[in-house]
Amino acid sequence: MAEEYKIQVKNITKQYELFKTQSEKLRSFFALNRKPIPHFWSLMGVSLTVKPGETLGLIGVNGSGKSTLSNIISGIIPPTTGTVDVKGDTSIIAIGAGLRGNLTGLENIRLKALMQGLTNQEIDNLMDDIVSFADIGDFLYQPVKSYSSGMKSRLGFSIAVHVNPDILIIDEALSVGDDTFYQKCLDKINEFKAEKKTIIFVSHSLKQIELMCDRVAWIHYGTLRQLGDTDEVVSEYRQFTKWFKGLSKKEKKQFQLKMKQDQKDFDIDAFQNELIEEKQKAEPNNPRVASEVKHQLYGSVISEKMSGGNVLLTWAVLLVGLFLAGVNVSGHSVSEVIQHPSSIVKPVKHLDLPGENK
Numbered sequence: 001m002a003e004e005y006k007i008q009v010k011n012i013t014k015q016y017e018l019f020k021t022q023s024e025k026l027r028s029f030f031a032l033n034r035k036p037i038p039h040f041w042s043l044m045g046v047s048l049t050v051k052p053g054e055t056l057g058l059i060g061v062n063g064s065g066k067s068t069l070s071n072i073i074s075g076i077i078p079p080t081t082g083t084v085d086v087k088g089d090t091s092i093i094a095i096g097a098g099l100r101g102n103l104t105g106l107e108n109i110r111l112k113a114l115m116q117g118l119t120n121q122e123i124d125n126l127m128d129d130i131v132s133f134a135d136i137g138d139f140l141y142q143p144v145k146s147y148s149s150g151m152k153s154r155l156g157f158s159i160a161v162h163v164n165p166d167i168l169i170i171d172e173a174l175s176v177g178d179d180t181f182y183q184k185c186l187d188k189i190n191e192f193k194a195e196k197k198t199i200i201f202v203s204h205s206l207k208q209i210e211l212m213c214d215r216v217a218w219i220h221y222g223t224l225r226q227l228g229d230t231d232e233v234v235s236e237y238r239q240f241t242k243w244f245k246g247l248s249k250k251e252k253k254q255f256q257l258k259m260k261q262d263q264k265d266f267d268i269d270a271f272q273n274e275l276i277e278e279k280q281k282a283e284p285n286n287p288r289v290a291s292e293v294k295h296q297l298y299g300s301v302i303s304e305k306m307s308g309g310n311v312l313l314t315w316a317v318l319l320v321g322l323f324l325a326g327v328n329v330s331g332h333s334v335s336e337v338i339q340h341p342s343s344i345v346k347p348v349k350h351l352d353l354p355g356e357n358k
Helices: 022-029 065-075 106-117 120-134 137-141 147-162 179-194 207-210 230-245 250-265 268-282 289-298 308-330 334-338 341-345
Strands: 009-016 037-050 055-059 081-086 089-094 167-171 200-204 215-220 221-231
Touching: 009 065, 009 268, 022 147, 037 065, 037 081, 037 268, 055 065, 065 081, 065 089, 065 167, 065 308, 081 289, 089 341, 106 120, 106 137, 106 147, 106 308, 120 167, 137 308, 147 167, 167 179, 179 200, 179 207, 200 207, 200 268, 207 221, 207 230, 215 230, 221 230, 230 250, 308 334, 308 341, 334 341
Parallel strands: 037 221, 055 200, 055 215, 089 167, 167 200
Antiparallel strands: 009 037, 009 081, 215 221
């Protein structure tokens, strides 16, 4: 019997291209860059499941991919490869996540709640509770861009927990704010745990992780280094951080550079071949292993670049548009320009207008 889960990610990777300019980014979208763009793999083949009613902690040093993974699960960003299966509605709490800077706090409450599928009547019924929990006073009527990080966290947390999601994703949202608000957040999270809601909790605070989480995933420079019981994984992570702190400044820098270089050198084709070999060993009589693995990696992924066919179609539409514009300006008919292409640069001296006497 297959294991029951609320969230399942398989072979998730995420590649970021390191553009220097906006024009480079635009050319890359249309596949027009002559030189290859440097890239960086934030995630390199992460697979894990989260059980219904479980609180899973995500730990790891800065830049390891924790927030990238939580954003992929919540649907904010797409993966480069892999599958994400989320059974339920998610609500992510991160400092400023989903808040529009030019809108007031009150307007952001309504916008985010509407995006979560609530009706205006349901939002009106929740409004007093959301405002009271956030407790940001008259700043509620000011643009969010004027808020401190703590106030953004207060507002975002309050909205997220009151729309009653199936899955709550908390990304460092408890790292700012005062003790009073922190306790309110803990109480609300414990309410969710009592209701058997599924929670993903991203934090650098190991004490918070130990207090709240049933299991922990240690994301280590783009890979899943360890997944297991909270006490076991946190203990291993503490040993790693103790080892790292014991290094000299030069050794720390060398270690970090090596890890980052590994993320730049990751070969997605080699990773795919490894998956094919593993599946072939498990299913030696299956002739479709390679195609099945490719489908698992790319079948549900939305490309962030135009395909070759779409690039050709775009150029074809552009050229046809320019041709028709030129014909219109020249004053000749389309058939005449087709028969005599040079006429497109020789506009007629006089256009016959409707109703004009000749």
